[in-house]
Amino acid sequence: MDFIKQPMEIENKSMDIIAPHLAGLNLSEAETKVYSRMIHASGDVGYAEVIRMSPDAIEATKAALLRGANIYTDVEMVRTGIHKPSFNRYGGKIECLISDPEIAEKAKREGTTRAMAAMRHFGKDLEGAIVAIGNAPTALFEVLRMAREENIRPAAIIGIPVGFVGAADSKAELAEYGEIPYITVEGTKGGSPIAASVINAILYLIDNRR
Amino acid sequence: MDFIKQPMEIENKSMDIIAPHLAGLNLSEAETKVYSRMIHASGDVGYAEVIRMSPDAIEATKAALLRGANIYTDVEMVRTGIHKPSFNRYGGKIECLISDPEIAEKAKREGTTRAMAAMRHFGKDLEGAIVAIGNAPTALFEVLRMAREENIRPAAIIGIPVGFVGAADSKAELAEYGEIPYITVEGTKGGSPIAASVINAILYLIDNRR
Structure with a gap:
């Protein structure tokens, strides 16, 4: 049985295989790294056609990470997927309340999801922070409602909920909103590893290692 | 803004949307639940065409869960993605060593991945257990090597590593091996949420709730 076992070799070879699928998309070097890592995390080159970002998104996320802004995630899997060992210069916290019993009770009482109740609970803390959503459309809808109605402005939203009920709509609304x-x-398509991979790609840009 | 907020309603609607994509695949009721949850986790109906399982896989996994066999995962995201609150009758543990400093050092010394070193470290504990791999092809290769060379037999292998280096090969080898x-x-394609979704689907079969 012969296969590549060396982690950096695996990663480099993976990036080489992904590269041709990004040709013709006119991506910047930083965008190429973010796209590549999202495709690496999904094993799906089809992502090349459906990734959307505002022109300022990578710089805004990078700047927020560099000043130690917190990251607020909808589910534990996104938090778990972010590579903390790479946070050489990152002084922020990664917060997730999905497993908090109080949030669970509140969600049940209000007939909503725990992810949505958690975002509502974060409230003003999202101001200037990074929001990373990899699962729940309801969480993304709520963050956009808070932006519009309560003027709560995250520094950047990595909004990649997954699935067939609300995910596509919530992501279209994020792109249309345009003010964040x-x-x-x-x-x-989407999911926790994809959302986490965006943060990791931008952390690597800061580390300048990959 | 009008969207569905009720968790069970979201899930039921999602399953209704997925159902037509499984028509014609001749799936059993249990297989339908596992396929549906994998597609639900990826947001990708394309999975309907590429999911592969041995005829005994769901029953073997279910039996192992019912007798409280441990689950060994390659990465923390798989462990995190398994819905522990549903474990009504589950008495086993979910083990992952990817973040263990000793494993990290061993992997570095041996020029291999931490996921592979972790599986090797589990060794005979994998006998009769459930292995759930959602990220690292090297971990799956190592479990198959231990089965062949050391006669270590997990009760079932949920082997869904992701990516462009080794993932497809390791999964083909799992299917060809055929003895587990x-x-x-x-x-x-693959990933941690997809691997976790298989375990969750089978836990729900046991709970008989969804």
């Missing part, structure tokens, strides 16, 4: 830097994926 | 019940995905 965003990275998203058109349609039903 | 398996659930996998052909090709490059």
Whole structure:
């Protein structure tokens, strides 16, 4: 049995295989790294066609990470997927309340999801922070409502909920809103590893290692 | 803004949307639930065409869960993605060593991945257990090597590593090996939420709730 076992070799070879699928998209070097890592995380080159981001999204996320802004995630899997060992210069916290019993009770009482109740609970803390959503459309809808109605402005929204009920709509609304830097994926595809991979790609840009 | 906020309503509607994509695949009721949850986790109906499982896989996994066999995962995201609150009758543990400093050091010394070193470290503990791999092809290769060379037999392997280097090969090898019940995905696609969704689907079968 012969296969590549060396982590950096695996990653470099993976990036080489992905590169041709990004040709013709006119991406900047930084965008190429973010796209590549999203495709690497999904094993799906189809992502090349459906990734959407505002022109300022990578810079805004990078600047927020560099000043130690917190990251607020909808589910634990996004938090778990962010590569903390790479946070050489990152002084912020990664917060997630989906497993908080109080949030669970509140969600049940209000007939909503725990992810949505958690975002509402974060409230003004989202101001200037990074929001990373990899699962729940309801969480993204709520963050956009808070932006519009309560003028709560995250520094950037990595909004990549997944699925067939609300995900495509919530992501379209994020892109249409336009007043907050965003990275998203058109349609039903998405998920926690994809959302986490965006943060990791931008952390690597800061580390300047990959 | 009008969208569905009720968790069970979201899930039921999602399953209704997925159902037509499984028509014609001749799936059993249990297989339909596993396929549906994998598609739900990826937002990608393309999975319907590439999911592969041995005829005994769901029953073997269910039996192992019912007798409280441990689940060994390659990465923390798989562990995090398994819905512990549903474990009504589950008495096993979910083990992952990817973040263990000793494993990291061993992997570095041996020029291999932490996921592979972790599987090797589990060794005989994998006997009769459930292996759930959602990220690292090297971990799956190592589990198959231990089965062949050391006669270590998990009760079932949920082997769904993702990516462009080794993932497709390791999954093809799992399907070809054939001596251990398996659930996998052909090709490059996969990931932690997909692997976790298989376990969750089978836990729900046991709970008989969804």
